[in-house]
Amino acid sequence: MRFEDRTAVVTGGGSGIGRAIAEGLAAEGARVAIVDIDAGRAETAARELSAVAIQADVSRPEDAVRLAAEAARQLGKIDILIHSAGVGAERSFLDTTPDEWRRIIDIDLSGTFYTCQAVAKVMAGQRYGRIVTLASTAGIRGGTGRTAYGAAKGGVITLTKVMAVELAPLGITANTLAPGAIETELVKKMHSAETRVVYRRGIPLDRYGVPEEVAAAALFLASDEARYVTGAVLAVDGGFLAAGVMHAKPG
Ligand SMILES: NC(=O)c1ccc[n+]([C@@H]2O[C@H](COP(=O)([O-])OP(=O)(O)OC[C@H]3O[C@@H](n4cnc5c(N)ncnc54)[C@H](O)[C@@H]3O)[C@@H](O)[C@H]2O)c1
Structure with a gap:
């Protein structure tokens, strides 16, 4: 029970990676607030995990301030923030419209900025906090169809490093996860059949990951075992970032 007496806010907790992280935190004793733009999803997850549900759109600064205040009031404090709310889209550089760009950014x-800032202000008063953001391998490597998404995730990586530096004196760590291809609703929408075939060729472990595999890494970063880890980018990608030229995989 690594999270007994700990409280956690999980944005995007109604689905996919966020949902798996919320389950893992709750299973190890944390009291959790599930934040999602989809109220129904948040409530279903909250009911199943004996958690608190908060409907909010993280792209609205006023929602971010409200969710932080509501979570602090309902949980008494916020020890952990997992910011997993996000959307994806596959669109080529030349075809990306300003509206599509703006939506993803x-x-x-x-x-990520609005939510982490609002919650970090609560954590600063407590002199304790663990922030885990969700970047992506798309924020590190290029690739087709990732203009806005890749740029946004690259920004999340740098933002998280800046938070790690500025929040260190306040007892708050900030780290980011760079998942590769993980089987969720987002990937169902974002990866065409062709993308799946091409993507898999670049993964040494030769399969897509599952949300629980990202959750295991998130729980480590959120735990006291990771107290000397801050500003890190942890890939959970089956070796995708490590791979260069690969001959046919044995077996
Ligand atoms: N699945 C992958 O392969 C993968 C890879 C790398 C990074 N990621 C990142 O992981 C995070 C979670 O992705 P997922 O695959 O679990 O997706 P998902 O679609 O399964 O879950 C995302 C959740 O975020 C919520 N959400 C979307 N917009 C929101 C908003 N404006 N405010 C509040 N909630 C909002 C959705 O309702 C949904 O419940 C995202 O940031 C995504 O970019 C996913």
Whole structure:
């Protein structure tokens, strides 16, 4: 029970990676607030995990301030923030419209800034905090169809490093996860059949991951075992970032 007496806010906790992280935290004793733009999803997850549900759109600064205040009031304090709310889209550089660009940047990058800032202000008063953001391998490597998404996730990585530096004196760590291809609703929408075949060729472990495999890494970063880890980018990608030229895989 690594999280007994700990409280956690999980944005995007209604689905996919966020949901798996919320389950893991609750199973190890944390009291959890599930934040999602989809109220129904948040409530279902909250009911199943005996958690608190908060509906909020992280791309709206006023929602971020409200969710932090509501979570602090309902949980008494906020020890851990997992910011997993996000959206994806596959669109080529030349075809990306300003509206598509703005939507992804607003939710994935600005949403990370608004939410982390609002929650970090609560954590600063406590002199304790663990922040884990969700970047992506798309924020590190290029690739087709990742103009806005890749730019947003690259921004999340740098933002998380800046938070790690500025929040260190306040007892708050900030780290980011860079998942590769993980089987969730987001990937169902974002990866075409062709993308799946091409992507898999670049993964040494030769399969897509599952949300529980990202959750295991998130729980480590959120725990006291990771107290000397801050500003890190932890890939959970089956070796995708490590891979260069690969001959046919044995077996
Ligand atoms: N699945 C992958 O392969 C993968 C890879 C790398 C990074 N990621 C990142 O992991 C995070 C979670 O992705 P997932 O695959 O679990 O997706 P998902 O679609 O299964 O879950 C995302 C959740 O975020 C919520 N959400 C979306 N916009 C929101 C908003 N504006 N405000 C509040 N909640 C909002 C959705 O309702 C949903 O419940 C995202 O940031 C994503 O970019 C996913």
